[in-house]
Amino acid sequence: MGLIPIRVETVGPLVFACLDPDAPPLATWTGALGEHVAAAGVEAWPLAWELTYEVEANWKLFVENANDGYHIPVVHDVLTDLLQAGTGVTTLEPHGAYTWAGINPAYVPPGEDPANARIRFGCIFPNLIPVLTPVDLTYIRVDPVAPGKLRLFVRSYDEPVRGAPLRDLRKQAFERTTDQDIAVVKKVHRGLHAAGLPAGVHAAQLEARIGHFEQRWVTAMAAALASPRPGQAALAVVR
Ligand SMILES: [Fe+2]
Numbered sequence: 001m002g003l004i005p006i007r008v009e010t011v012g013p014l015v016f017a018c019l020d021p022d023a024p025p026l027a028t029w030t031g032a033l034g035e036h037v038a039a040a041g042v043e044a045w046p047l048a049w050e051l052t053y054e055v056e057a058n059w060k061l062f063v064e065n066a067n068d069g070y071h072i073p074v075v076h077d078v079l080t081d082l083l084q085a086g087t088g089v090t091t092l093e094p095h096g097a098y099t100w101a102g103i104n105p106a107y108v109p110p111g112e113d114p115a116n117a118r119i120r121f122g123c124i125f126p127n128l129i130p131v132l133t134p135v136d137l138t139y140i141r142v143d144p145v146a147p148g149k150l151r152l153f154v155r156s157y158d159e160p161v162r163g164a165p166l167r168d169l170r171k172q173a174f175e176r177t178t179d180q181d182i183a184v185v186k187k188v189h190r191g192l193h194a195a196g197l198p199a200g201v202h203a204a205q206l207e208a209r210i211g212h213f214e215q216r217w218v219t220a221m222a223a224a225l226a227s228p229r230p231g232q233a234a235l236a237v238v239r
Pocket residue numbers: 065066071072075076181
């Protein structure tokens with residue numbers, strides 16, 4: 001009577017565990033993330049800091065917000081300064097999506113080729129938000145706690161020479177930006193429960209990753225309802 005085997009695979013310092021023997025290999029799920037993390041050399045970067053948050057909102061709203069480029073100039077000051085407006089290039093993958101955006105010249109790390117001075121914002125379906133820059137990798141795992149409550153688990157790794165000296169500054173910028181995101185996500189959660197609002201539409205480019213996430217979610221829910229596993233029986237019942 002052996003222990004139940006658990007599949008484990010990694011992308012840089014991120015360790016993924018999977019209970020489903022039929023799930024595809026991790027690399028087919030994470031798309032180009034592994035290649036981009038390897039090219040940046042993240043494997044050798046130390047853990048810089050960890051944070052957790054609890055937010056009174058549905059988890060999908062935080063994931064959608066993280067996939068949204070439209071709100072950045074309206075909601076964020078630090079992030080807006082950092083990014084070069086209009087440079088975003090988005091790629092949709094079978095199980096995720098990402099956008100590369102240029103870094104403003106004032107913030108390009110010393111010695112960096114300006115052509116490589118860009119940030120990768122991404123989402124691996126359903127709930128992993130990796131953000132990669134030339135000097136750090138930060139990921140947010142968005143955990144559903146209840147229909148109206150989520151938990152964020154955040155870890156950040158930094159490049160030892162150019163990233164680590166900025167560690168405190170980076171953490172402060174992350175906390176400020178995340179507080180701004182949490183404030184709007186909580187408002188969206190309340191707004192969705194207000195009666196009478198018509199459904200919105202997404203901007204074709206800046207919100208393309210949101211629509212992609214929603215399509216993936218609908219597909220996953222339809223598959224779960226069509227062939228529920230033991231752990232998913234409750235989902236079918238409550239529907
Ligand atoms: Fe944001």
